Amino acid sequence: MxxxxxxxxxxxxxxxxxxxxxxxxxxxxxxxxxxxxxxxxxxxxxxxxxxxxxxxxxxxTNLPPRLSELAIITTGAVWRAGFEWAVHAPIAIKAGVSPQIAEAIRLGQEPQFEAEDEAAVYAFSRELHENRGVSDATYQRCVAALGEEVTVELVGILGYYTFISMTINAFHVPLPAGASDPFPAK
CATH class of the missing domain: 1.10.8 (Helicase, Ruva Protein; domain 3)
Structure with missing residues (x-):
């Protein structure tokens, strides 16, 4: 960076x-x-x-840390916000997101989820970021997994961490000391 x-x-x-x-x-x-x-x-x-x-x-929020951090690292990866990823990927793994899922998200690959709530949060997050909306099926899947209130809070998390990621990228916020760039230039 x-x-x-x-x-x-x-x-x-x-x-x-x-x-x-x-x-x-x-x-x-x-x-x-x-x-x-x-x-x-x-x-x-x-x-x-x-x-x-x-x-x-x-x-x-009412999201357990595992799901909240999954949404955060998904947002960080979409935006290729190195600071965000460097801070939150270890937190996500500690909260219960598998290292393999985190790495697939970092690389832009489709993660293989075992837990339906994780799959629903990821699908909702990716679709909202990429399509600027979510399909009825994705919405219903997320509400079935989380409920309406928590789905609203999920959107809040995605929006807030988009703001964080935009700040990181617009102002070239440096990586934390000792962190390597998780999204080196291609």
Missing amino acids: TTSRLEDLDEANLSPAQKVIYDQILSGPRGIVEGPLRVWLKSPKLADKAQALGAFCRYD
Whole structure:
């Protein structure tokens, strides 16, 4: 990946508005201010709203972490957002997504699922990203596996992590230290 397009935030010189949001993120469930969150802090009002939505999407939906992280890495792979993949692929595997499924998603191959809920989340996620909508069959499959409320939350996760991935790609957010590029140029 190329060099970041923005100068990194200097925590010692944050504006009062940036400092409030920075401290909220740091003291929240993430415990770290990294990647796209640092970009958003260039606009504290955006960062405030975005990080609050992100905290809900990552920690408070009714999707179990295994399915939430599956949706997140699917989104990261669609967008080829290296930072996102480097952070969330290990979390997804720890949450129960098989390494083989994660690798197939990274490579853009069709994963072989054993669990119907995983297959439904993946199919819904891929179809929504690729087609900008989902067929009735895919929708019904997802609702059958998750229910309506959780399907709505899944769309929220997909939208939020698309926003994350767009931020990563638009501003060339660097990979975490020591991570290799999961999506090298073809």
